[in-house]
Amino acid sequence: DAKTTQPPSMDCAEGRAANLPCNHSTISGNEYVYWYRQIHSQGPQYIIHGLKNNETNEMASLIITEDRKSSTLILPHATLRDTAVYYCIVRARGGADGLTFGKGTHLIIQP
Amino acid sequence: EPEVTQTPSHQVTQMGQEVILRCVPISNHLYFYWYRQILGQKVEFLVSFYNNEISEKSEIFDDQFSVERPDGSNFTLKIRSTKLEDSAMYFCASSRIRQETQYFGPGTRLLVL
Numbered sequence: 001d002a003k004t005t006q007p008p009s010m011d012c013a014e015g016r017a018a019n020l021p022c023n024h025s026t027i028s029g030n031e032y033v034y035w036y037r038q039i040h041s042q043g044p045q046y047i048i049h050g051l052k053n054n055e056t057n058e059m060a061s062l063i064i065t066e067d068r069k070s071s072t073l074i075l076p077h078a079t080l081r082d083t084a085v086y087y088c089i090v091r092a093r094g095g096a097d098g099l100t101f102g103k104g105t106h107l108i109i110q111p
Numbered sequence: 112e113p114e115v116t117q118t119p120s121h122q123v124t125q126m127g128q129e130v131i132l133r134c135v136p137i138s139n140h141l142y143f144y145w146y147r148q149i150l151g152q153k154v155e156f157l158v159s160f161y162n163n164e165i166s167e168k169s170e171i172f173d174d175q176f177s178v179e180r181p182d183g184s185n186f187t188l189k190i191r192s193t194k195l196e197d198s199a200m201y202f203c204a205s206s207r208i209r210q211e212t213q214y215f216g217p218g219t220r221l222l223v224l
Contacts (some may be wrong), residue, residue, distance in 0.1 A: 036211070043115075043202050043215035044154060087154075093210050097167040098144065098156025 009106040018075040020105050022088030025069040031092045033064060034099070035073045037084040044087065044101070047073065051102045083109045113137045115216035117203050123222045125192055132219045134190045134203030142166070143186045144204040144213060145178065154202065160186065161209065193223045 005023040012018040015074055023064040024033065034049040048055055048062045050071075055062045087104040116135045124130050136143050146159040159166040160178050175197075177189045186205075190197055200220050204213040 036215075038154070041200060041218070041220075043150075043204075043217045046214055049212065077159050091210075095210075096156075097142070097148075097159035097209065098169060099154075099213060100156070101154040103153060 004090055004102055005100065006086070006088055006105045008103065009108065011108050011110055012075075012078050014080060014109050014111050018078040018082065018107055018109070019072065020073040020075075020086050020088075020107060022073070023070045024088070024090045027068050027090055030094070031090045032061065033071050034089045034091055035060070035062065036089065036099075036101075038077055038087070038104070039081075039084040045084075047086075051110070078080045078107075078109045080109050080111060083107060115203055115205055115214055115218040117201075119219060121222075122129065123221045123224065126195055127192050127224055130193055130221065132190075132201050132203075132221070134186045134188075134205075134216055135184050136186055136203065136205030137214060138184075140205035140207050140214075140218050141197075141208045142211075142213075143178075143180070144206075145188045146154050146202045146204065146215075147171070147199045148202065148218075149196075149199045157188075165195075166209070190221075191200050195223050198223045199222060 035047040036044040038044045048060050050062045064071045085104040085106050118133045143160045144223045148154045156169050158168040175191050180186050200218045202218045203216045206213045
């Protein structure tokens, strides 16, 4: 699976959109981009995933660049409960079973 | 919404003792996983399980560890003789089929004294 690079931490004001970047410049054509988050040692929570098209669900939007080398997770109206570590994971169809977690981005929502 | 559950939420044990961590995966899921997270470190994959056998395992998953699906609902991780360095959060996950989204449980915090 391709490696990902994320900033170690970010701040965002409550009520504003939180935009979390992820670089995956070595991604290959069959690799999906997954986002999970972990709130204070709870189990990782699935957020969203995509291959090449932008995706939106009730939690977030995922914007993948046309060359697929980077993506942005958008939380449209951040709340204090969105404070968490956010993980960007690249995963191939037919690849390893296990997810490879990096250090992620610690997003802190400020009141 | 269906979710993965884990018991106990906390377990304290003495070094050398056996522990069994339990998980109930989402009911129509066929693939099950264990991960661990040592305090302050990354979440690490341990093992995946399908059709009553191990599908993949990491280097961490040595002979001290075993997994089992003892009945139609539970999935267990056994650590035969615990060591201090086994202290960690242990997360169970499940997916409907291989390579689909994995959903995680809340974890069991294991403390080995």
